[in-house]
Amino acid sequence: xxxxxxxxxxxxxxxxxxxxxxxxxxxxxxxxxxxxxxxxxxxxxxxxxxxxxxxxxxxxxxxxxxxxxxxxxxxxxxxxxxxxxxxxxxxxxxxxxxxxxxxxxxxxxxxxxxxxxxxxxxxxxxxxxxxxxxxxxxxxxxxxxxxxxxxxxxxxxxxxxxxxxxxxxxxxxxxxxxxxxxxxxxxxxxxxxxxxxxxxxxxxxxxxxxxxxxxxxxxxxxxxxxxxxxxxxxxxxxxxxxxxxxxxxxxxxxxxxxxxxxxxxxxxxxxxxxxxxxxxxxxxxxxxxxxxxxxxxxxxxxxxxxxxxxxxxxxxxxxxxxxxxxxxxxxxxxxxxxxxxxxxxxxxxxxxxxxxxxxxxxxxxxxxxxxxxxxxxxxxxxxxxxxxxxxxxxxxxxxxxxxxxxxxxxxxxxxxxxxxxxxxxxxxxxxxxxxxxxxxxxxxxxxxxxxxxxxxxxxxxxxxxxxxxxxxxxxxxxxx
Amino acid sequence: xxxxxxxxxxxxxxxxxxxxxxxxxxxxxxxxxxxxxxxxxxxxxxxxxxxxxxxxxxxxxxxxxxxxxxx
Numbered sequence: 370x371x372x373x374x375x376x377x378x379x380x381x382x383x384x385x386x387x388x389x390x391x392x393x394x395x396x397x398x399x400x401x402x403x404x405x406x407x408x409x410x411x412x413x414x415x416x417x418x419x420x421x422x423x424x425x426x427x428x429x430x431x432x433x434x435x436x437x438x439x440x441x442x443x444x445x446x447x448x449x450x451x452x453x454x455x456x457x458x459x460x461x462x463x464x465x466x467x468x469x470x471x472x473x474x475x476x477x478x479x480x481x482x483x484x485x486x487x488x489x490x491x492x493x494x495x496x497x498x499x500x501x502x503x504x505x506x507x508x509x510x511x512x513x514x515x516x517x518x519x520x521x522x523x524x525x526x527x528x529x530x531x532x533x534x535x536x537x538x539x540x541x542x543x544x545x546x547x548x549x550x551x552x553x554x555x556x557x558x559x560x561x562x563x564x565x566x567x568x569x570x571x572x573x574x575x576x577x578x579x580x581x582x583x584x585x586x587x588x589x590x591x592x593x594x595x596x597x598x599x600x601x602x603x604x605x606x607x608x609x610x611x612x613x614x615x616x617x618x619x620x621x622x623x624x625x626x627x628x629x630x631x632x633x634x635x636x637x638x639x640x641x642x643x644x645x646x647x648x649x650x651x652x653x654x655x656x657x658x659x660x661x662x663x664x665x666x667x668x669x670x671x672x673x674x675x676x677x678x679x680x681x682x683x684x685x686x687x688x689x690x691x692x693x694x695x696x697x698x699x700x701x702x703x704x705x706x707x708x709x710x711x712x713x714x715x716x717x718x719x720x721x722x723x724x725x726x727x728x729x730x731x732x733x734x735x736x737x738x739x740x741x742x743x744x745x746x747x748x749x750x751x752x753x754x755x756x757x758x759x760x761x762x763x764x765x766x767x768x769x770x771x772x773x774x775x776x777x778x779x780x781x782x783x784x785x786x787x788x789x790x791x792x793x794x795x796x797x798x799x800x801x802x803x804x805x806x807x808x809x810x811x812x813x814x815x816x817x818x819x820x821x822x823x824x825x826x827x828x829x830x831x832x833x834x835x836x837x838x839x840x841x842x843x844x845x846x847x848x849x
Numbered sequence: 850x851x852x853x854x855x856x857x858x859x860x861x862x863x864x865x866x867x868x869x870x871x872x873x874x875x876x877x878x879x880x881x882x883x884x885x886x887x888x889x890x891x892x893x894x895x896x897x898x899x900x901x902x903x904x905x906x907x908x909x910x911x912x913x914x915x916x917x918x919x920x
Contacts, residue, residue, distance in 0.1 A: 499864075
């Protein structure tokens with residue numbers, strides 16, 4: 370009963386409507402929270418730990434009272450399948466805001482549902498296929514290699530640098546080269562990095578992870594200016610390409626050539642929207658997950674040594690696409706880094722009255738999963754706070770847990786379309802980096818989550834780089 | 850009876866399903882994954898022996914390209 374009163378005070382109109390229609394009963398348990406703000410303070414203080422603690426206390430389906438609404442958090446792989454792999458239209462990424470999003474920014478796959486979504490996804494899929502990525506990989510490795518080689522300038526000098534930021538300067542130009550076939554200037558990287566992070570900040574503000582960026586005109590952190598500047602930059606790349614067609618194929622060309630079942634190309638507005646979403650989702654996410662992997666590898670010297678052994682088996686050669694199948698431990702380290710990184714809340718909107726785990730979920734309820742809590746659930750992960758990549762390489766351990774206990778890229782139809790590109794980029798970066806350098810991280814330093822869409826490391830990844838020496842390798846192998 | 854379909858236009862060619870059930874999913878140089886047998890996209894009837902692994906393949910397909918239907 371106390372819960373019901375608390376709900377009532379936070380959104381009385383909705384509660385009255387639910388009560389009148391007999392749909393107010395059998396709601397999930399959860400913290401009561403304050404009258405108006407609910408548990409906003411606790412959630413925003415540390416959404417990762419808070420939702421994990423709630424899951425341990427209230428079970429697999431629980432209510433999280435926030436201002437204006439009680440969202441529902443789920444924490445069981447079966448329920449993840451129910452809301453994320455739903456193909457009945459009961460749970461939606463964008464819900465009633467689909468046409469609004471289409472009008473304002475253009476139609477893009479995260480904001481589409483149903484048959485239009487599947488048509489668009491089919492249109493974009495070819496550029497993320499293994500066969501396409503194999504073709505793009507030499508340019509990406511080349512971009513990574515010459516930039517990581519350039520870090521030699523400050524290696525061995527004892528200078529502490531933010532490697533997370535440095536990795537952004539790897540992934541952004543590599544992504545742009547794969548996407549547009551261009552080499553971006555340092556000024557462009559700087560501006561795009563700032564602007565895209567500002568736009569992404571608005572998206573994470575929607576799930577109350579952080580405050581929105583500056584919405585008033587003027588100022589550096591201004592959303593509208595950042596959005597317009599990024600759109601303008603993308604349009605310029607499209608116009609350049611249309612004026613100067615290329616012989617080869619890159620991601621922009623795949624999108625320009627794409628035709629739907631009726632033979633129609635993407636509209637210019639939708640093309641810009643798709644490219645912006647792909648850039649936003651395509652580079653900072655890899656930056657964050659790779660930085661977390663590096664930060665956590667430090668805690669497991671045996672895992673780190675095994676990684677060195679695996680990359681040394683390439684005999685100093687730059688990795689190729691074909692090598693990805695051999696670099697299984699590097700991939701496992703990245704998987705384990707993503708597991709521990711997690712994400713506080715992946716939401717869906719309930720489009721019709723439903724039931725999850727025996728609890729009533731009325732239409733309009735925001736339901737989501739705390740990826741962080743799911744990835745540290747002791748039912749599926751033994752000693753969940755330890756960095757142990759063998760969870761992903763030991764077939765017995767890996768097959769013992771439900772497949773949807775691990776969802777770094779989401780699940781179902783909306784699962785990240787660029788996941789294979791993400792793996793490719795991260796494995797290439799981890800390999801090239803460890804072929805060349807040792808990372809020294811202050812033993813007293815601990816990574817914590819930043820309040821960003823991509824869940825980067827707060828304050829960055831402070832690292833001193835050292836060139837690898839023969840003595841470090843522990844045997845007769847030569848440094849790269 | 851359970852039938853299986855594959856939306857080959859959505860396939861990302863990761864080969865995950867072919868590693869789970871190599872007798873059912875075929876991924877080679879010819880392009881996106883196809884179902885063994887006459888109809889590359891299905892529908893095909895699933896044997897009870899394959900059912901559990903087919904569900905696993907559908908749940909872990911990175912593009913949700915595999916669907917199972919109860920007839």
